[in-house]
Amino acid sequence: MKSQNRVKLLLKTVAxxxxxxFSLSAQAAEKVYRLKLAETWGPNTPILGDASxxxxxxxxxxxxxxLQIRIDSANKHKAPLGVFDMVKSGQYDLGHSSSYYWKxxxxxxxxxxxxxxxxxxxxxxxxxxxxxxxxxxxxxxxPHNLLSFPGGNSDIQMGGWFKKEINSIEDLQGLKMRIPxxxxxxxxxxxxxxxxxxxxxxxxxxxxxxxxxxxxxxxxFDLRMGFQNIAPxxxxxxxxxxxxxxFLVNKxxxxxxxxxxxxxxxxxxxxxxxxxxxxxIDANATSWEKxxxxxxxxxxxxxxxxxxxxxxxxKDTLLEEFAAKDELAKKIIDSQATYLKRVRAWTDISTKxxxxxxxxx
Amino acid sequence: MKSQNRVKLLLKTVAxxxxxxFSLSAQAAEKVYRLKLAETWGPNTPILGDASxxxxxxxxxxxxxxLQIRIDSANKHKAPLGVFDMVKSGQYDLGHSSSYYWKxxxxxxxxxxxxxxxxxxxxxxxxxxxxxxxxxxxxxxxPHNLLSFPGGNSDIQMGGWFKKEINSIEDLQGLKMRIPxxxxxxxxxxxxxxxxxxxxxxxxxxxxxxxxxxxxxxxxFDLRMGFQNIAPxxxxxxxxxxxxxxFLVNKxxxxxxxxxxxxxxxxxxxxxxxxxxxxxIDANATSWEKxxxxxxxxxxxxxxxxxxxxxxxxKDTLLEEFAAKDELAKKIIDSQATYLKRVRAWTDISTKxxxxxxxxx
Numbered sequence: 001m002k003s004q005n006r007v008k009l010l011l012k013t014v015a016x017x018x019x020x021x022f023s024l025s026a027q028a029a030e031k032v033y034r035l036k037l038a039e040t041w042g043p044n045t046p047i048l049g050d051a052s053x054x055x056x057x058x059x060x061x062x063x064x065x066x067l068q069i070r071i072d073s074a075n076k077h078k079a080p081l082g083v084f085d086m087v088k089s090g091q092y093d094l095g096h097s098s099s100y101y102w103k104x105x106x107x108x109x110x111x112x113x114x115x116x117x118x119x120x121x122x123x124x125x126x127x128x129x130x131x132x133x134x135x136x137x138x139x140x141x142x143p144h145n146l147l148s149f150p151g152g153n154s155d156i157q158m159g160g161w162f163k164k165e166i167n168s169i170e171d172l173q174g175l176k177m178r179i180p181x182x183x184x185x186x187x188x189x190x191x192x193x194x195x196x197x198x199x200x201x202x203x204x205x206x207x208x209x210x211x212x213x214x215x216x217x218x219x220x221f222d223l224r225m226g227f228q229n230i231a232p233x234x235x236x237x238x239x240x241x242x243x244x245x246x247f248l249v250n251k252x253x254x255x256x257x258x259x260x261x262x263x264x265x266x267x268x269x270x271x272x273x274x275x276x277x278x279x280x281i282d283a284n285a286t287s288w289e290k291x292x293x294x295x296x297x298x299x300x301x302x303x304x305x306x307x308x309x310x311x312x313x314x315k316d317t318l319l320e321e322f323a324a325k326d327e328l329a330k331k332i333i334d335s336q337a338t339y340l341k342r343v344r345a346w347t348d349i350s351t352k353x354x355x356x357x358x359x360x361x
Numbered sequence: 362m363k364s365q366n367r368v369k370l371l372l373k374t375v376a377x378x379x380x381x382x383f384s385l386s387a388q389a390a391e392k393v394y395r396l397k398l399a400e401t402w403g404p405n406t407p408i409l410g411d412a413s414x415x416x417x418x419x420x421x422x423x424x425x426x427x428l429q430i431r432i433d434s435a436n437k438h439k440a441p442l443g444v445f446d447m448v449k450s451g452q453y454d455l456g457h458s459s460s461y462y463w464k465x466x467x468x469x470x471x472x473x474x475x476x477x478x479x480x481x482x483x484x485x486x487x488x489x490x491x492x493x494x495x496x497x498x499x500x501x502x503x504p505h506n507l508l509s510f511p512g513g514n515s516d517i518q519m520g521g522w523f524k525k526e527i528n529s530i531e532d533l534q535g536l537k538m539r540i541p542x543x544x545x546x547x548x549x550x551x552x553x554x555x556x557x558x559x560x561x562x563x564x565x566x567x568x569x570x571x572x573x574x575x576x577x578x579x580x581x582f583d584l585r586m587g588f589q590n591i592a593p594x595x596x597x598x599x600x601x602x603x604x605x606x607x608f609l610v611n612k613x614x615x616x617x618x619x620x621x622x623x624x625x626x627x628x629x630x631x632x633x634x635x636x637x638x639x640x641x642i643d644a645n646a647t648s649w650e651k652x653x654x655x656x657x658x659x660x661x662x663x664x665x666x667x668x669x670x671x672x673x674x675x676k677d678t679l680l681e682e683f684a685a686k687d688e689l690a691k692k693i694i695d696s697q698a699t700y701l702k703r704v705r706a707w708t709d710i711s712t713k714x715x716x717x718x719x720x721x722x
């Protein structure tokens with residue numbers, strides 16, 4: 001009897017030890033981290049909305065299921081422009097949006113999407129990853145308990161759709177145009193009347209003459225909206241030469257992840273971002289080709305040099321005002337200006353020279 | 362005695378089962394896969410050599426040490442242009458090199474680095490990832506038991522250093538130039554004498570007049586070689602508008618990896634490739650700025666339109682010959698031509714229009 005009890009006890013001890021060891025090992029390997037992401041876009045938004053889906057899938061696959069990311073679109077959380085606050089507060093762990101949406105709240109977030117007359121996409125990626133841009137972006141977001149990463153680029157944006165041709169600064173006086181944000185401020189200073197209008201009302205507003213012009217994104221997005229049917233002039237780029245979206249991360253949620261999952265997450269951001277850029281190039285090229293076939297009467301125009309020059313001057317004046325008011329703003333503006341000057345000289349002698357001298361026949 | 366034996370047996374069984382369970386679980390989580398990579402470049406080659414180092418580090422970190430990649434540079438394996446064979450045979454699991462090095466062995470590998478008058482880097486990435494390029498590349502490499510992935514881009518290559526100015530086709534007659542590969546064949550057809558010379562002898566050959574001209578890469582690589590001190594003319598791009606390197610994988614080694622490590626490896630390739638591209642842009646921009654300051658007498662020139670036009674015609678003729686001889690070659694050439702036409706129309710109205718109308722003041 002005594003011997004039998006001893007056996008039972010021994011067996012029990014061995015079993016518990018084995019179970020504990022097994023479970024500890026399995027736990028380290030298998031612990032699942034569930035993160036919630038809020039995106040600014042509506043459900044199934046092409047290109048913009050693909051970025052976080054691709055990111056979540058890749059993070060899941062590379063972590064063998066240990067990173068599970070749930071994506072809530074704008075229809076779910078009802079706060080498309082509240083992503084910054086929701087990730088800051090920890091209501092969401094992650095966000096996918098665009099940095100310049102927060103300029104009313106944190107003015108220095110303005111500089112990490114795209115600047116009028118600024119860097120194009122690959123120039124800007126070089127600045128982010130090799131020219132100090134990432135460090136400056138973290139400096140802006142850190143006080144808000146947030147990390148920010150490039151979140152995918154929608155490629156060069158077109159200058160927008162106009163009902164009348166723009167031949168001079170005079171043609172812009174009183175012109176009602178949907179052009180929000182910083183570019184809108186620049187536009188106002190040359191005499192135009194910028195407004196913001198909800199996406200769902202854009203077509204009707206332009207059709208009925210509530211506005212005279214609008215900018216949206218580029219051919220891949222614009223043609224779905226039907227603007228080519230109601231405005232004959234399509235202008236080339238000046239105000240968003242490489243619009244970068246962003247992945248936002250709550251710092252506390254980040255700190256809870258083991259090192260390998262942090263790197264898997266950051267890498268998934270990076271691949272999804274780069275993938276969105278190639279997707280946007282491809283979609284723009286396809287849409288552009290279609291537009292030239294289906295809408296041969298669309299008149300594609302550059303803004304006249306005098307108009308561009310005035311807009312550039314107003315942009316410079318605004319940036320000087322921002323730099324004078326805020327030390328970190330000055331640091332970012334100077335960093336971008338220095339980098340742009342250097343990288344554009346190379347772009348001009350490489351990309352531009354090649355495009356000039358080697359036009360496809 | 363009988364009872365005691367039964368106890369011993371039971372204990373032994375439980376212990377073995379527990380140990381097996383523990384070890385199985387730990388093994389799944391911890392099994393280390395050691396892969397060997399051969400690169401074409403010498404040890405510590407900047408930019409080109411950083412790609413596989415960055416890739417191996419990232420794969421190691423994301424896999425929590427389960428992927429260990431050893432890199433052998435050319436000084437170790439002694440076969441810089443033998444990477445294809447060594448990975449095909451399984452002597453190495455991975456390679457980092459450039460696809461057009463194998464055109465003598467497998468002619469259709471030619472198309473996956475860069476083509477004269479072809480796509481620029483981001484256009485080509487869009488073709489790889491969205492335009493069917495990846496699928497065509499696998500079709501070429503699959504019969505050799507290999508997988509191939511984009512391995513990083515060295516940015517637009519300059520047209521090279523010349524001792525005399527090129528004003529006409531006549532100036533190219535008999536001109537001895539280091540320009541290897543397909544571009545060299547094009548060059549030969551317009552009357553020049555292309556040669557290949559080992560990197561270590563390039564400077565002396567140009568200095569002593571053994572050759573009249575050479576192309577190397579771009580400012581980031583060229584200035585280290587000192588060509589700016591012995592050749593006054595630096596020509597803009599035509600022959601390699603976006604040279605992509607490649608990661609090669611032995612198919613059997615790939616098939617042995619669990620799914621999550623395959624995805625981690627593929628993702629590490631992709632990030633390292635994209636990172637090399639931003640690094641090359643940054644390094645070229647920095648070197649270009651330095652050259653303009655240190656060597657203000659360098660004369661930067663575009664080839665005359667008539668010269669470019671003849672070279673383009675010869676390139677077209679060569680490609681027509683290749684297409685006529687090989688069905689897969691025809692499929693790739695057609696795919697690239699169709700994609701280039703579409704994407705370049707968009708590049709011209711976006712990138713080129715922006716660069717034309719918004720030059721940095």
